[in-house]
Every structure is written in structure tokens, then in C-alpha cells.
Amino acid sequence: MAQSNLATATATAPTPGATSPQRSAIPALKLAASKIGSFLFTVFVSSVIVFFSRWLVPGDPINFLLRGRSPNPEAIAEVTAIYGLDKPPLEQYWNWVTGIILHGDFGRSLQYRQDVSDVILGRLPVTLGLVVMAGLMIAILGLAAGMCAALVRGSWMDRAIVASMSGLAAIPSFVGAIVLIAIFAVQLRMFPSFGSGNGFGDMIYHLVLPSLALALSFIAVVGRVTRSSMVEQFAREHVEVARSRGITPAAVVVRHVLRNATGPILTVSGLLVAGLLVSSAIVEQAFGLAGMGSLLVSSVDRLDFPVVQAIVLIVVTAFVAINTLVDLLGPVIDPRLKAGEGAR
Amino acid sequence: MMKKPLTLALAASAILVLAGCSAGAAAGDVAAKPSFELSVNTPAPTGELDKLTWSIYAEPYSLDYAYAFDYADNQVLANVCESLLSMNPDMSVSPGLATKFENKTPTTWVYTIREGVKFHDGTTLTADDVVASMSRHLDPKVGSFWFSAYANVQGIEKTGAHQVTVTTKVPDALFNESMSGAAGVIESKATLAKAGTDYGNSTGGVNCTGPFELTTWQSGEKLNLARFDGYWDKDRAAKAKELEFVIQTDTVARVNALKSGEIDGGWLLPSNAIGELNASGAGQMYFGVNSTVSSLVVSNPAGPLGNPEVRKALLMAIDRNGLVQAAESGYATRTNALTTQSVWDQADAATQEAAFGSLVDYPYDVEAAAKIIQEQGVAGQEITITTAPMGNNFAVTAQATAAAAESIGLKATINTVTPNAYSALFSDPAAREGTDLFYTSWYLSVGNPLEMFSILRTGDFSNYGSWSNPEFDKVVNQGLQSTDRKVGFAKAAEAQAIVNKELPWLPLNESPTNLWMNNKITGASPSVNYLYYPWAAHIGSK
Numbered sequence: 001m002a003q004s005n006l007a008t009a010t011a012t013a014p015t016p017g018a019t020s021p022q023r024s025a026i027p028a029l030k031l032a033a034s035k036i037g038s039f040l041f042t043v044f045v046s047s048v049i050v051f052f053s054r055w056l057v058p059g060d061p062i063n064f065l066l067r068g069r070s071p072n073p074e075a076i077a078e079v080t081a082i083y084g085l086d087k088p089p090l091e092q093y094w095n096w097v098t099g100i101i102l103h104g105d106f107g108r109s110l111q112y113r114q115d116v117s118d119v120i121l122g123r124l125p126v127t128l129g130l131v132v133m134a135g136l137m138i139a140i141l142g143l144a145a146g147m148c149a150a151l152v153r154g155s156w157m158d159r160a161i162v163a164s165m166s167g168l169a170a171i172p173s174f175v176g177a178i179v180l181i182a183i184f185a186v187q188l189r190m191f192p193s194f195g196s197g198n199g200f201g202d203m204i205y206h207l208v209l210p211s212l213a214l215a216l217s218f219i220a221v222v223g224r225v226t227r228s229s230m231v232e233q234f235a236r237e238h239v240e241v242a243r244s245r246g247i248t249p250a251a252v253v254v255r256h257v258l259r260n261a262t263g264p265i266l267t268v269s270g271l272l273v274a275g276l277l278v279s280s281a282i283v284e285q286a287f288g289l290a291g292m293g294s295l296l297v298s299s300v301d302r303l304d305f306p307v308v309q310a311i312v313l314i315v316v317t318a319f320v321a322i323n324t325l326v327d328l329l330g331p332v333i334d335p336r337l338k339a340g341e342g343a344r
Numbered sequence: 345m346m347k348k349p350l351t352l353a354l355a356a357s358a359i360l361v362l363a364g365c366s367a368g369a370a371a372g373d374v375a376a377k378p379s380f381e382l383s384v385n386t387p388a389p390t391g392e393l394d395k396l397t398w399s400i401y402a403e404p405y406s407l408d409y410a411y412a413f414d415y416a417d418n419q420v421l422a423n424v425c426e427s428l429l430s431m432n433p434d435m436s437v438s439p440g441l442a443t444k445f446e447n448k449t450p451t452t453w454v455y456t457i458r459e460g461v462k463f464h465d466g467t468t469l470t471a472d473d474v475v476a477s478m479s480r481h482l483d484p485k486v487g488s489f490w491f492s493a494y495a496n497v498q499g500i501e502k503t504g505a506h507q508v509t510v511t512t513k514v515p516d517a518l519f520n521e522s523m524s525g526a527a528g529v530i531e532s533k534a535t536l537a538k539a540g541t542d543y544g545n546s547t548g549g550v551n552c553t554g555p556f557e558l559t560t561w562q563s564g565e566k567l568n569l570a571r572f573d574g575y576w577d578k579d580r581a582a583k584a585k586e587l588e589f590v591i592q593t594d595t596v597a598r599v600n601a602l603k604s605g606e607i608d609g610g611w612l613l614p615s616n617a618i619g620e621l622n623a624s625g626a627g628q629m630y631f632g633v634n635s636t637v638s639s640l641v642v643s644n645p646a647g648p649l650g651n652p653e654v655r656k657a658l659l660m661a662i663d664r665n666g667l668v669q670a671a672e673s674g675y676a677t678r679t680n681a682l683t684t685q686s687v688w689d690q691a692d693a694a695t696q697e698a699a700f701g702s703l704v705d706y707p708y709d710v711e712a713a714a715k716i717i718q719e720q721g722v723a724g725q726e727i728t729i730t731t732a733p734m735g736n737n738f739a740v741t742a743q744a745t746a747a748a749a750e751s752i753g754l755k756a757t758i759n760t761v762t763p764n765a766y767s768a769l770f771s772d773p774a775a776r777e778g779t780d781l782f783y784t785s786w787y788l789s790v791g792n793p794l795e796m797f798s799i800l801r802t803g804d805f806s807n808y809g810s811w812s813n814p815e816f817d818k819v820v821n822q823g824l825q826s827t828d829r830k831v832g833f834a835k836a837a838e839a840q841a842i843v844n845k846e847l848p849w850l851p852l853n854e855s856p857t858n859l860w861m862n863n864k865i866t867g868a869s870p871s872v873n874y875l876y877y878p879w880a881a882h883i884g885s886k
Binding site for chain 1: 403405406408411413482484485486487488489490491492495541542544545546547548562563564565566590591592593594597600601762763764767768771772775805
């Protein structure tokens with residue numbers, strides 16, 4: 001998956017959008033409006049798909065609520081009505097969407113008989129901690145590895161870094177999790193093997209191994225993109241010119257190489273967020289963490305569709321929002337995009 | 345001491361080979377000796393514990409007693425909430441939150457409510473709390489899972505300062521016994537009103553009278569309980585200050601944590617992990633009374649198995665002793681009944697003899713079974729066995745049954761569905777379409793065999809194969825409506841004989857309750873009553 005992310009990233013690297021040659025604010029606003037418009041449209045379409053796909057799944061939610069216990073016949077009707085399942089699908093969709101927009105209400109969980117928002121909020125700290133820690137590891141280690149390799153490009157060190165990153169990118173997170181548990185939890189006993197601990201500090205300690213397992217293959221992706229876009233910049237004329245003018249190597253790297261290489265790195269990072277959220281389900285299962293990922297897995301298994309719908313919608317929205325943000329940030333970081341310059 | 349069971353792979357291949365070659369298989373199967381011993385108790389603890397950690401294989405769906413109808417829910421709830429009556433390790437009942445119960449007329453049960461009992465919030469238990477708690481099962485808006493226990497109830501009324509009277513439409517012998525389980529749990533009326541629909545979930549919580557109170561429920565990970573210092577029964581006060589239930593859905597992680605001592609104990613360990621746990625030396629496995637029978641439910645009356653002779657032939661073609669080894673690693677006993685002897689404990693010896701003494705044995709005899717199939721003219725007909733990836737016993741039983749059917753000339757298909765689709769077999773007639781047989785481990789919640797037989801009556805919700813026998817319906821109803829327990833057991837023995845001859849379900853084996861405690865702790869009784877009795881209160885340090 002890591003590799004396909006890379007491929008998509010290269011394909012969808014920011015291309016100049018607006019064609020107006022003037023450096024006015026209007027095209028920028030237009031661009032922003034169209035990006036936000038397409039964001040809202042994507043979220044709407046996915047909400048429709050997410051909501052109505054339930055009717056494609058065999059099985060009646062009411063049977064799950066009863067779980068094989070002999071029911072009171074009136075109770076079936078009452079419970080169906082309480083969960084709003086007696087209404088026509090379109091009306092159910094309308095109630096669901098307005099509930100979310102007006103009250104932040106995603107409905108009631110069938111498995112926990114609790115508000116979906118409460119169920120998800122209970123799981124949020126672990127997943128957020130996991131994604132934030134993995135994100136930091138990816139940013140720090142990935143950028144560092146990529147920059148190192150780019151600075152010593154062509155040397156044996158560069159080749160070693162590239163080779164090990166290719167290896168890392170091929171490790172699925174569940175394999176990474178098993179290896180990390182075997183080494184650091186079972187053999188060395190440096191970190192706990194399951195659970196999220198008590199309190200903030202303990203949670204960070206418990207999340208070190210899971211976030212590393214989650215981050216491994218993404219570190220490799222970010223590292224490789226960083227390396228290749230920096231190497232590309234090193235070969236560019238303006239870098240040569242800067243060098244020939246006697247600017248210090250450090251300043252050349254920071255001002256001319258790194259800044260111009262930021263675009264692709266940012267785009268890839270945006271796409272990685274989706275991968276992080278998906279892989280977290282696997283890592284959470286492996287480390288016995290009660291996060292949104294493991295909640296999604298158990299909810300799918302238990303046909304708890306209000307929870308599944310809410311999580312999928314939240315993940316899709318987060319993914320689209322981050323990518324919209326990346327698209328909007330592109331011109332700020334790289335003025336050429338704002339100017340609509342075709343050639344680089 | 346425990347004998348080492350046959351290795352799993354060997355046993356599994358043996359059974360498939362035996363079931364697969366019809367001509368060469370020897371007739372008759374000698375009863376294998378069980379490789380475990382049952383204990384009534386574990387050594388008494390010598391001291392208190394600061395913290396007891398306990399492994400549960402799944403998260404409770406709810407701690408609302410109206411929805412607590414599973415191993416995970418009930419083993420936690422039993423320590424927090426108490427019932428009108430208390431279930432003893434032998435499944436008999438004693439006074440609980442009711443000091444006395446009287447059957448004043450055949451259709452009235454009068455409960456005298458214990459005085460001086462405090463809820464966890466410090467308020468005092470009253471008859472109003474009892475009426476409010478019990479009435480919820482009748483409320484269609486609640487949709488209680490225990491409705492069947494209340495199906496005959498007409499009224500629940502406060503008839504004195506400390507007295508509640510329940511009237512039933514017809515005499516109902518099972519009702520009073522059900523009051524020792526989750527159906528008889530008493531919660532504070534005020535809490536029920538205040539928590540509303542969030543009652544019993546991880547935000548609403550519960551407020552009962554048990555020896556432990558719920559402090560936090562970290563959904564998906566653990567539940568924390570603390571000793572309740574205002575508990576009414578000094579003999580049953582908790583020896584551990586804290587009790588933590590850790591949710592471990594992964595079997596390997598669960599067994600590892602028990603072996604390493606990271607977690608102190610657990611119920612219901614998979615039988616193929618018992619050998620590994622014993623070998624670790626980290627603690628001890630105990631076996632005790634259970635009410636569970638594993639059987640194959642015949643769910644298609646229109647298929648070849650609608651014919652009782654074909655059902656008999658199929659049961660004879662299954663090597664049930666081999667199955668005990670292969671599916672349960674030897675920690676089970678072959679049976680011909682759909683009830684365990686433990687639920688007959690309170691019947692007299694003569695009735696027990698009548699119930700179990702003359703059961704037809706259906707010995708393993710592939711040749712004789714194949715002959716029946718020929719005689720009945722069903723050779724070559726198809727049956728579908730539905731199973732799910734829910735553990736070794738599911739897989740092995742499905743394969744062995746399919747091989748047995750093939751060995752006598754039927755055509756068998758195994759249909760593997762998701763665990764969720766499998767649960768739907770038990771509630772949705774549409775889900776059972778196209779399925780002839782499915783495996784179940786069925787447990788009884790009271791020490792009364794009539795609970796089992798009541799579900800096989802014509803038209804009952806759980807009579808999955810629409811089996812019908814007027815004589816059976818008659819004796820079961822007579823038993824259920826008699827408040828004389830002797831009559832009840834006698835009628836149950838008649839019902840057991842009919843079921844044994846007709847085989848609406850094919851009985852395979854019964855497994856004991858299993859309990860693991862590590863070397864630091866002791867005190868719980870290994871009995872199926874852990875679902876309704878505050879077992880953790882007795883656990884202390886060794």
C-alpha cells in the first residue's frame with residue numbers, strides 16, 4: 001500500500017490550477033472556493049454511499065439487538081421504532097444527516113446501547129495519540145533519512161539508506177507489530193505488549209511500540225519522496241547559481257533545495273493520513289488498544305452499522321479535509337502555483 | 345491428577361479417517377475416561393488482595409441486567425448486582441435480596457425483601473426498587489432478553505413495606521428459580537429513572553447492592569470495580585480491594601498474559617490452551633459443574649434430517665468419543681442427553697435414574713447407520729452444515745459431521761458464514777433457510793431441566809427445527825405448571841426420554857466449567873454459578 005501511495009502522490013502532485021496571469025487575489029479565492037466546494041460535494045456523496053450501503057448487507061439490525069433471545073413480540077416493534085428503523089430509508093438518511101449537522105448526533109450504537117458520539121469519544125484519545133505519535137515519528141525520521149540520503153547522494157551511505165527504506169516500505173504493519181512485540185516487549189521487556197495504560201504519561205509509554213509499528217512503512221515512503229525531490233532540486237539551475245555565488249551550503253539546502261522540495265512531501269503526507277487511519281485498525285488489534293480502528297473492526301463484525309457509518313464518515317471527512325488543506329497550502333508555500341506558472 | 349490428552353492433530357486425523365471409511369470401521373465405542381477431575385471448591389484464601397486482575401474474552405455488551413445474557417456480561421455483573429435469590433455452586437437457590445419466598449397459591453409468589461441493604465450510592469433497598477427493577481422486563485420499550493422468564497407474569501406489586509407479590513397467569517415453576525439469575529437482579533428505582541436509556545452502558549453505569557461497585561468502564565479495554573464497604577453480608581464481603589476485568593479478544597494474548605502472571609485468572613479458557621497453561625506452572629486449572637451441552641441443532645424439517653431415523657443414523661455415524669478429543673482436547677464427556685446431570689441435582693435418586701438410566705446410547709456404528717440410510721431411501725440426498733470461524737471446536741465438529749454424513753451415503757456440504765451471520769441463525773428464521781444442521785453449546789440458567797425442554801415445545805422461538813411432538817408438549821407443560829418440584833422433575837424425565845428417542849437436536853458432549861487462577865490467588869468455586877453469583881468476592885491471597 002505504501003508504494004501505491006507513492007505512485008498516487010506523484011500523479012497528483014499539485015499542478016498549477018488557475019490560468020490567469022495576473023497576481024491578484026481573485027484566482028486564489030476562486031481556487032479556494034472550488035476546493036471547498038469539491039470538499040463538501042465529496043463528503044456528501046460519501047455520506048450517501050456510507051448510509052445506504054447498509055441495505056446491501058444481509059441481516060436485520062433488529063436480530064442483532066435481540067441476539068437470539070426469545071423476544072416479547074411487542075418489544076420488537078418498540079425497539080425498531082426507538083432506533084428509527086421503521087421509517088423509510090430516505091427519511092432515515094435525512095434524520096441521520098440533520099442529527100449530525102445540528103446536534104453532532106450520530107445515532108445510537110446497537111452493540112453498546114449508547115450514543116455513537118460517546119462510544120467514539122471514548123476511543124478517540126488512543127487513536128489520536130497513536131496517529132499523532134506515528135505522525136511525529138514519520139515526520140522526524142522520514143525527513144531526516146531522506147535529507148541524509150539526498151545530501152550524500154550517490155555514495156554508499158545513500159544506497160544503504162535507500163535500500164533499507166525500500167525494505168521497510170514492504171513491511172506491513174501487522175508484521176512490524178509482531179516483530180516489535182517479540183523483540184521489545186517479550187525479549188527485552190522494555191515496553192508493555194498490550195493496553196493503553198493509566199494516565200497521560202503512561203499512555204505515551206504504552207503507545208511507543210504501536211506507533212512505531214504504524215509508522216515504519218510510512219517513514220520509508222516519506223524518506224524516499226524527500227530524497228528524490230531534493231535530489232531533483234540539487235540538479236536545478238538556481239541551485240547551481242546559488243552555489244556559484246558563494247552562498248553557504250547550509251543556506252543553499254534550506255532556502256533553495258528544501259523549500260522547493262516541500263510541495264511533493266506535503267502532498268504525500270496528506271495522502272498518508274488515510275493510510276495511517278486504516279493501518280491503525282490493524283495495529284490496535286495487535287496491541288490490544290481500544291481505539292477507533294479496533295472499534296470499527298468489532299462494529300463491522302457485530303453489524304453495529306451506526307458506529308460503522310460514523311467512523312467511515314469521520315475518516316473520509318478527515319482525509320478529504322486534510323487533502324483540501326494541502327491543496328490550499330500549496331500556493332502559500334510555493335508561489336509559482338499561485339502565479340499559475342506552467343513551466344518550472 | 346490430570347492425564348495428558350491425546351495430541352490434537354493426531355486425534356483430528358483419527359476421527360476423519362474413522363468417519364471417512366465406512367466399511368472398515370469397527371462397531372461400538374467404549375466410553376472414554378474423562379481426563380479431568382471436577383472440584384467443588386478451591387483452597388480458602390489466607391489474606392486480602394490489593395488488586396485482582398481478571399481476563400474476559402469479550403467486552404460486555406451491557407451491564408444492564410435486562411440485556412446481560414452472555415458469559416462476558418454476566419460474569420462481571422454477578423459481582424456488582426445481586427438478585428432476589430442467590431444461586432449456589434450446585435445450582436440450587438437460597439435467599440438473596442429476598443429473605444423468604446413463598447408460593448402462597450399456585451400462581452402467586454411472595455417475596456420478603458431484606459432490610460438494611462444499601463445500594464452503592466448509600467440509599468436503602470426498598471420494595472419499590474424491587475417492583476421497578478422487575479417491571480422493566482415487561483416493558484416493550486426495554487425489550488428485555490429475559491422476557492421469556494416473565495412471559496407468564498400478570499402483575500408485580502408491592503404488598504407490604506417489605507413485601508412484593510408476583511402473580512402469574514398459569515402456575516410457573518421456572519419463574520421463581522429464574523429470580524436467582526439476571527432476571528431477578530434488583531437496581532435502585534431512582535438510578536433507573538435518572539440514567540434512562542443510558543442505564544448499564546459505559547457512561548450510565550449501574551448502582552446495585554453487590555460486593556463490588558463499578559468505578560470506571562474504559563470501553564474496549566477494561567472495567568474497574570472497587571470493594572463496596574457498605575455491603576450487607578459480612579460473610580461474602582470482597583477480599584480484594586480492587587477488581588479489574590481486562591478485555592482480551594485475542595486468545596493467544598490471553599493465554600500469554602495468564603502464563604506470565606500479568607493477569608491473575610479467567611473463566612472459560614479454550615480447551616486447546618489448557619495443556620499449555622498447566623505446563624506453564626504459573627497457576628492451576630480447576631474444573632467444575634456446568635450446565636452446557638454441545639449439540640447439533642437440526643433446523644430443516646423438510647430435508648432428509650426431518651426423518652427421525654435419519655437423525656439416529658447420523659448420530660451413530662459420528663464418533664463422539666473421538667470428537668471429545670479432537671474438538672475439546674479431551675476436556676469434555678460424550679453424552680446422549682440435552683441436559684447435564686448437574687441440573688437434576690435437586691431431583692431424588694430415582695428420578696435421576698429415570699432420566700439418565702435408560703437413555704438410548706446410539707453407539708458409533710457406521711455400518712448399521714449406513715443400512716438405516718439405505719432402508720429409509722435417502723442415500724445420496726444432500727445436507728448443509730453451517731459453521732463459522734469461531735474456534736477449533738466449531739471447525740472440527742463441522743468437518744467430523746460432514747465426514748460422518750458422507751460415510752453413510754448422504755451428501756454433505758459445509759457452509760462457512762461470519763460469526764455475526766452465525767448468531768443470526770439463532771434469531772432469524774430467514775437466516776436458517778438452506779441450513780440442515782448447526783452446532784451450538786447451549787447452557788441453562790437455572791438448575792431445572794425443564795428450562796431446556798421448554799424451548800423444544802411446538803412453536804417456541806428457539807425450536808429452530810420446528811420439531812413437534814404433542815406428547816412431549818403435554819408432559820413439558822405439565823411439568824412447568826406444577827409447583828411440586830417432584831412432579832416437575834418426573835415430567836422432565838419423561839421429556840428427556842422422548843427427546844432421546846426423537847433427537848430434535850443431536851447431543852454430542854458436555855464440557856465442565858473451567859477456571860484458571862495463578863499461584864498468588866485462590867478462593868473461587870469452579871461452577872457455572874459464576875454467571876450469577878459474586879464469585880470474585882471470595883478470591884483472596886494464597
